[in-house]
Amino acid sequence: MRKPIPILKTFEIEVNPDGITILTLNRPERANALNDELLQDWIRSIEWANDAEQVKIVIVTGKGNFFCSGLELPNVPRDMEDLKRAAEININLFKKLVDLLIDFPKLLIAAVNGKAFGFGVTFLPHCDVVYSIPETTFQTPFMQWAFCAEGCSSYLFPKYLGQSIANEMLLMNKTYTASELAKVGFISRLIPKDQLIQETLKEATRVVKFSFEAIIKSKELIRKDEREYLHKINKRENDLLLLRMLSEDSRRSLFEFMMNRQNKKSSKL
Numbered sequence: 001m002r003k004p005i006p007i008l009k010t011f012e013i014e015v016n017p018d019g020i021t022i023l024t025l026n027r028p029e030r031a032n033a034l035n036d037e038l039l040q041d042w043i044r045s046i047e048w049a050n051d052a053e054q055v056k057i058v059i060v061t062g063k064g065n066f067f068c069s070g071l072e073l074p075n076v077p078r079d080m081e082d083l084k085r086a087a088e089i090n091i092n093l094f095k096k097l098v099d100l101l102i103d104f105p106k107l108l109i110a111a112v113n114g115k116a117f118g119f120g121v122t123f124l125p126h127c128d129v130v131y132s133i134p135e136t137t138f139q140t141p142f143m144q145w146a147f148c149a150e151g152c153s154s155y156l157f158p159k160y161l162g163q164s165i166a167n168e169m170l171l172m173n174k175t176y177t178a179s180e181l182a183k184v185g186f187i188s189r190l191i192p193k194d195q196l197i198q199e200t201l202k203e204a205t206r207v208v209k210f211s212f213e214a215i216i217k218s219k220e221l222i223r224k225d226e227r228e229y230l231h232k233i234n235k236r237e238n239d240l241l242l243l244r245m246l247s248e249d250s251r252r253s254l255f256e257f258m259m260n261r262q263n264k265k266s267s268k269l
Contacts (some may be wrong), residue, residue, distance in 0.1 A: 121169075
């Protein structure tokens, strides 16, 4: 069904005449950090792209110097009830978004325009192709907050990165460069920043001339058998993530981080 393009506050959607769609995270003043609104807009964008017959290929990128800086942390400590309410909302949105990505049938390309943290990294294995600028970095600081793996990364990272690199990222908070991840095949191609969208569109324009049905059916061959398992992984991760977000050591880690951040701001005044 041909559907009108939704107007969203934290996402820009652009569709060219060939059916190539660019979804752009549009919260650059907050490093494209994930709050409730951005998660809801991301969900709406993927749902729309899935249903809209005019959409053939989807490219996801970010506005500004960050691709996505992951979950936005609170500025002040919340009491337990507020924390639980906010955590449950986030978890439900995360789960829904990842479930949509697992089942997304069309060709999905990431164009990583800047630094990626947290979900900005765990999102990438759900894409069929990942392009990146050479100078960016990738980090999943889940242990720093006493959280746990999310986005199906507990399964997809070992699959695509190998066990050792996956554990360095998920368990040891190690930052990897784009060139390092390109060497292990996590990133398909490095493209200069000023050419990223142009070159990604060039590749998509070449591919969009192929049979749309053949691409859909072939992607289904590649991904279908593990989709049911990924849904189970997604639920398992989010169930644990909710418990971790409400845990005492996570609250303590977040409080210490916020105090350190406040002290750094004060020292600059």
